[in-house]
Amino acid sequence: MYEGTKAAGRSIGDVGAARGVAVFDVGVDGQDANVTQAQLCLVVSQARRLRQVSWCVMVVVVSNDPAFLTAFANWSLNGRLLVWSTRLLVVTRLPRLDLEALLVSHWTFSMMNTLVINTETSASDKRYSMLVHLPYSLDGARVLQVASWTPTSGLRYHPPPTLFPEKYTNYLNLSLRCLMEDEGLWHRGEEMSRPGVLGVVWRSRGLRSPAVGGTLSGAGCGVGLRRGLSGGSSQEPAVVRRARCFYGATINVTVLTYEPYWRESIEGNTTRYSGTDYNQLDAVAQALNFTFRVLPSRSWIEVTDQVQIRKSFMATVIYAVIAEELERWDLTFAFDQTAVRFVMATPVITPSWLSFYYPLSGQVWICVLACTLTVCFTLVKITRRKTWQTRHGVLSTGAVVMESVGILLGQGLYGRLSTSHSNHILVGIWLFFGVVLGTAYRASLIASLTLPRLPPRPETVEELVKVVDRVTIRSFSGSFKKFFLNSKSSAYRELGSMLVGGDVMDGLNAALEMKSAHLSDPLNLQLIISRNFAKLDGTSPLYIGREKLLQLSIAWPVPHDAPYTPQIDKCLRIITQAGLYEQWKKETLEAAARESRMKQREEIKQQGQDGVEHSQTNFRSLSIIHIQGPLLLLLVGITLGSVAFVVERLLVSKPHPSSTPGPMRLTLD
Known part of the structure; x- marks a missing residue:
């Protein structure tokens, strides 16, 4: 892949007839920048198709234009051209400082499996330097020369003896090479044959020199160091930790509070984290030797957006493994299973005059x-x-x-x-x-x-969609709406039409105030309900439905084709197989329950005598609602009796025709 200029053409030569080689020419001379960008986008798309159907691919980019290389770096990320197994070879002729600045500023050149061949010509000498950018080393990010070529001496390797070194594995020879350069003991092209050189390096760093026999050459430094570690030095663990994957660097992660997986608490000026996913991240950080910094995020969408643009290395909180989400980011090893269930307000008892009828069927x-x-x-x-x-x-x-x-x-x-x-x-x-x-x-x-009998409450998705007007879910879970709307079940499609994004607390409060429900995993719901809505007697105005709407695997989001994902997957797999994640989950829930009980006891102590009187009189007294049935029956009886009394009085007061006396007649004797 090269720009369509004469200089680049002379560099690439005529390789059009070679088998197994695809050559893409992106025109630059005399063309508009937008046209060049469109051509480059098309070329990257075609190259990605070639990479997907090929067993082993090396991408060669030839250009002397920093703008072209920058555009290629951006489009290769957007088009997902490169994975770690795909090697990228950049051939250019740029000043060393400009080249190093270019390598540092782009993910494609700094993080991926990239080698740069830079032409360094002069009037008397022609030299080619082969450079790689190491994002992590004992002394931070740096550009390292791994080989050189001259017409007289040919190709000369510099330790490590490989053109494409591993950047995220435990290669101690790279660490030793960086140490030697810092101490002024490394000279390009000269053998390190003096005895005791390795000891000088170790002592300069405050470490005890291991037992190394024989002389060490530049190419054999890594081998000698590994032999020294096998000799049983007391400083072996320190060196191994310092030489691992990220070399103690600080990486960016994004996360928001989502209990019991991640919890953030502020104590004075210190922010403390806890939860199952924090424990897992801390274990991975110790294994891969890095520290992490949590980037601020205002919403769950921003959490994953920062992963998508590679500002964050990963989002260290559980995310469901859903096919729609893989279009935006990749996921690590699925280390746990979870379910999606709904929470609603517990149905209240409606007053009824038939309360005296309920005791018998x-x-x-x-x-x-x-x-x-x-x-x-x-x-x-x-x-x-x-x-x-x-x-x-x-x-x-x-x-x-x-x-x-x-x-x-x-x-x-x-x-x-x-x-x-x-x-x-x-x-x-x-x-x-x-x-x-x-x-x-x-x-x-x-x-x-x-203890009245509670009315029936929804427990399945079919019953849920009949009684609610809307259903809330975490704002990042927009893919759930698409999944439900595309379902073959009419109940799930109706549920998808009701689904809206929202915070957990907002969703639970809405469930209490209106005909609404909230979707989340059971552990999160149990913890929040027990901590924020549970009463002193252990009851709660909310309940969790019995049916599992979805059974999902959970993982951490990482950028597309991130080269460090296999190392993180290996750590997560070991943690899961050892049962540590389940143990952390159990301990977190127990700690939350213990904290909730202690909080309730403190509230009772603060109430003092009022709390004692409340506990002594904490019984349910009968109200007018309970006895309204007998009262209505009595009222009906009084009304009927009154009507009967009035009717009787009317009948008695009306004289009977047969009993009416006739006119009085007086007779005189």
């Missing part, structure tokens, strides 16, 4: 009514017979019914019924039935009044 009430009618009919027949008449004479039907119902309610048995043996047997059985039924009814009535 409808079938029981029908059986009681049938038994009462049967007993009343039988007693009426017994008392109507002249053989068994009592001293009160023949009782009316109303009096017998009142006696029977009074016995059932425990308010009857005035001795006005017949004294026959059959009547005694029937009344005794009726008394026993009334005692059993009355005791059971009173116990159930007290239970239903003090």
Whole structure:
């Protein structure tokens, strides 16, 4: 890939007939910059297709124009041209300072597997320097010369003996090379054959020299150092830690508080972090030897946006593995599983005048009514017979019914019924039935009044979409809406149409105030509810639905084709297989529950005597809502009795036609 200039053409030569080589010419001379950018975008797209279908690809870019190289670096990132296994060779003729500035300022040249061949010509000598940029070393980022070529001496390697060194693995020879250059013991092209050179380097850094036998050449420095570490020096762990992957550098990460995975607390001027994902990041940082700095983010969208533009190396909080999200970033090894469930306000009890009806089922009430009618009919027949008449004479039907119902309610048995043996047997059985039924009814009535039965609450997605008007979810999870809308289930599609972004606390408060629900993972919901909404008795106005809407894997977002992702994946895999993440999750939840209990105890202590009186009188007293059923029944009875009384008075006050006296006649004898 080269710019269409004569200088670049002379550099690249005629390779059009070579097999296995694709040559792309991007015109620069006499063309508008926008046209060049469009051509470069098309070329990168075609080259990426070639890279995807090929087993091993090396991309060669030839240009002497810094603007062209800058454009290529940007478009190669946007077009995802390079991965770590794809080697990039840049051939140019730029001043050394300008070249180093170019390498440092672009991700493609500094972080990826890039080698630069720079032509350094003079009147008497022609020399080619081969340079790589090491983003991490013992002394920070630096440009390192790995080889050189001259017409007289040919190609000469500089340790390490490779043109494309690994930048993110434990290569100690690179570290030794940097140490030697700093101490003035490295001279390009000369062998380090003096005994004791390695010891001088180690002692200059305050380390004890390991036992190294024989002489060390420049190419064998890394081998000698590894032999020294195997000799058992007491300083081995320090050197190994300093020589690992990131060499103690500080990397940027983005994250927001999402308990129990990540929690941020400020103590004075110090910010402290905790949570399962923080513990995991701390373990990875120790393994790969880096420290991290949390970049400020105002929203979850900004958290991932900074990863996407490579300002942040990764977002160190759980993200669901969803195909739609992979268009914006890559994900690390999936180290855990989680579910998506909904939380809603617990349904409240609506007042009902049928509160006295609830203790018994409808079938029981029908059986009681049938038994009462049967007993009343039988007693009426017994008392109507002249053989068994009592001293009160023949009782009316109303009096017998009142006696029977009074016995059932425990308010009857005035001795006005017949004294026959059959009547005694029937009344005794009726008394026993009334005692059993009355005791059971009173116990159930007290239970239903003090501990009422809650109305049914939604537990599935089908029930959820019928009772809510909207559903909130974390603002970064816009892909969930697309997933639900594209689902084959009508309930999920309706759920997707209700889905809006929002914070967890805002979603939970909205669930209490309106017909709304919030979606999140159960651990986060349990922790926030217990910490912010739980009462002293352990109850909460919110509940978590039983159905799992989704079962997802979780990972950390990283930039597309980040070269350090395999090292992070290896650490995450070891942590997961050892069960550390599950243990951290358990410890975090236990600590949160313990903290919540201590907070509640402190609140009770601060309340003092008021808290004691509250705890002593913390029972549910009956209100007008509980007994409105009997009150309404009494009101209906009083109303009917009043109506009957008025009707009777009207009938009594109206004279009967047959009983009206005629005109008085006076007769005189």
